Amino acid sequence: MDLPRKPTFDLSGKRALVTGAGRGIGLAASAVLADAGADVTLVARSAGEIEEAAAAIRARGQKATALALDVTDVARVREVIGAAGPFDVLFNNAGANRPASFLDVTEEDYDAVVDLNVRAAFFVAQVVARGMVDAGRGGSIIHTSSQMGQVGGARRSVYCSTKWAIEGLTKAMAVDLAPHQVRVNAIAPTFIETPMTRPFLEQPGFKESVLTKIKLGRLGQVEDLMGAVLFLASDASSLMTGSSVLVDGGWTAD
Template identity: 65%
Template sequence: MSALPTTPAFRLDGRRALVTGAGRGIGLAAATALAEAGAHVTLCARTASEIDEVASALRKKGFSADTLALDVTDVAAFRAAMEARGPYHAFVNNAGTNRPNSFTEVPVEDFDVVMNLNVRAAYFAAQSVARRMVSAGVSGSIINMSSQMGHVGGVNRSLYCASKWAMEGFSKAMALDLAASKIRVNTLCPTFIETPMTKPFFENPAFKESVLQKIKLGRLGTVEDLMGAIVFLASDASALMTGSSLVIDGGWTAD
């Protein structure tokens, strides 16, 4: 009999991870998951008090964390911060927003805000992280936080869909450009997750019911539903996965 194979490690000991939008919701969960897996985690967000609180809580549990307070839409500032720091091995490109509205009612101002953060800022944040990785000869994983709405349409979601379909496209092309540098790029595509950003939407009973009818498992997602997937994508457990999407949607896109 040949030797038994060894399961690749889900651990991230000795590696550095960066999470944007890390003060709350999915970003906070991503930072926690990566820290628990052994990574040193840098929490990035505009609001210093939020990420300071999370970093302190992580350190109290014996994990390694620091903070980077800046607005990712300031492309030059983010680029300078990456150039001044050591390279990261994992990047969760999570900062994003949503302004739901009927297609015929979307104002130019909302279009600019959503596309500026979800597409422009996300694109150039990934570029800055990747440049630093390439210059240092570091391989690793970039995880672009997309959505099930990057694969389907949705009522009152034309703007959000536009931003996430754009992310799906540039992520595939990024993966091709960075493959020679052994930098993997994938998207994580959740369904509706209960977070501070989505909480106001679910105060509308009709909307919540319409969402639950589409999620075949019959419940809203929680941030905990994404934590294992984030560690998987960041670790050697997904070593052959790039240019792809991990869809965690409770069956939404299955029909």
């Protein structure tokens, strides 16, 4: 009897691009993709952080390059990422949040969050996808969404808007790019302890309120996302596109 073969998570020979790679979720994604054999390009505005991260990956005998870039500068994104490609995997992760009650949201805060979370993510994905299509070998694009792309939340009107947009973008891109064998999926975490979330979690009572909604009773760590990132990047998910993988500890289960 010929038994089915287990899927491969090996990314040897693949090139991956990770935005927002200097810390938190982006750093974890860079580490797991490199550990699976990918040649990873780490992108962030902070040159020092990504240089240090890339050096740490190379110190493990793996492949990593730092690329300092402001992804909100679409012209530079097209020039720099277009020249650096083509890539086989994109982890489209750069993002921000400026929590405020809906009635108190300023135009400045709205523009800043939407510009990074939606506009920049859209055009980074476009230039990487164009490279994948031109190379003719398919690929995997992974957007960082959020549980807040499935539900609402207090003081999160702008952030929720952007993550719902990413969920819709994921599905629409999947439809457009499927004929080219480019898969597009999202990962939707709950609150993960990172430098971005730490100031919110330190506010009186906020962490306690979050834990009442996470059914598994704990905050997420970046390591909790690494398996999902590798799964979506690899051939193990070869029949998945247009999906969003919730890693939310049960937040959205009810």
